Amino acid sequence: MLGVRVRGLSRRYLVRARPVVALDGVDLEVPPGSLVAIVGYSGCGKTTLLRHVAGLETAETGSVAFFGSDGQSRPPGRIGMVFQEPRLLPWKTVRENVGLATLRLPAGVGAGWTRIEETLALVGLTAFADARPAQLSGGMAQRAALARALCREPELLLMDEPFGALDALTRTHLQGELARIRLARSITTLFITHDVAEAVRLADTVVVMAAGRIMATLPVPLPHPRDPADPALAPLQAAVFATILGDARHPLAHQSETL
Numbered sequence: 001m002l003g004v005r006v007r008g009l010s011r012r013y014l015v016r017a018r019p020v021v022a023l024d025g026v027d028l029e030v031p032p033g034s035l036v037a038i039v040g041y042s043g044c045g046k047t048t049l050l051r052h053v054a055g056l057e058t059a060e061t062g063s064v065a066f067f068g069s070d071g072q073s074r075p076p077g078r079i080g081m082v083f084q085e086p087r088l089l090p091w092k093t094v095r096e097n098v099g100l101a102t103l104r105l106p107a108g109v110g111a112g113w114t115r116i117e118e119t120l121a122l123v124g125l126t127a128f129a130d131a132r133p134a135q136l137s138g139g140m141a142q143r144a145a146l147a148r149a150l151c152r153e154p155e156l157l158l159m160d161e162p163f164g165a166l167d168a169l170t171r172t173h174l175q176g177e178l179a180r181i182r183l184a185r186s187i188t189t190l191f192i193t194h195d196v197a198e199a200v201r202l203a204d205t206v207v208v209m210a211a212g213r214i215m216a217t218l219p220v221p222l223p224h225p226r227d228p229a230d231p232a233l234a235p236l237q238a239a240v241f242a243t244i245l246g247d248a249r250h251p252l253a254h255q256s257e258t259l
């Protein structure tokens, strides 16, 4: 399993010749096999952080490093990414989209195609393997996007508001699916969301960001998978909201480890 260690990460962008601070000395640890959720106001730097972890951007100051379960540093290996939009190729079938990044072999040849079928089954899309993206609902398309990421057998899953465009019921269902899949595969996951309830349901640790900085990290010490209606989640959600709103008087906010 892979872990991620971010140290002192800072990043500015020039917007109309004026510097915009996107990240300001971010320290973050994603332990191997865990899910860390990042919440925070729009524009606080969540996606910029994810892009640096993905290697899509180069750090201006600071570092992103990867380590194994033994704590020794190592290369990142395969990374799977899921975005808010499924980004499927409309002219390809669901099966072809899921296998796209994995395979160069003719259809049906080799063990890789078995993996595609297994991944389609894992996300419940076997019956739609020959469908085109236009024939899928939003939730099904997002499951296909998740399958495409999982099919690469990633050691690290980077998810940027993956359920943000879905209706509440579909979103709740897919949260359960993700929790089930992660329980089976223990894939280290960095998960960005605006939805505090989603973060608390899925995460081992919720990280609150504001203005390019990490304000707090709040552990969620409950077993997975979690029932979204579990009353034990409510005080943790309240603690995250309290931290976001900067209400240091909230009793549970004091349990957070402020960095």
Ligand SMILES: Nc1ncnc2c1ncn2[C@@H]1O[C@H](COP(=O)(O)OP(=O)(O)OP(=O)(O)O)[C@@H](O)[C@H]1O
Residues within 6 Å of the ligand: 013, 014, 015, 020, 021, 022, 040, 041, 042, 043, 044, 045, 046, 047, 048, 049
């Ligand atoms: N390529 C870029 N060029 C210029 N400015 C950028 C670029 N990428 C991000 N920014 C700026 O950096 C800041 C952080 O952006 P980022 O997308 O990381 O925020 P976010 O927390 O993910 O927001 P949202 O929740 O709305 O997706 C914003 O002020 C944004 O305008």
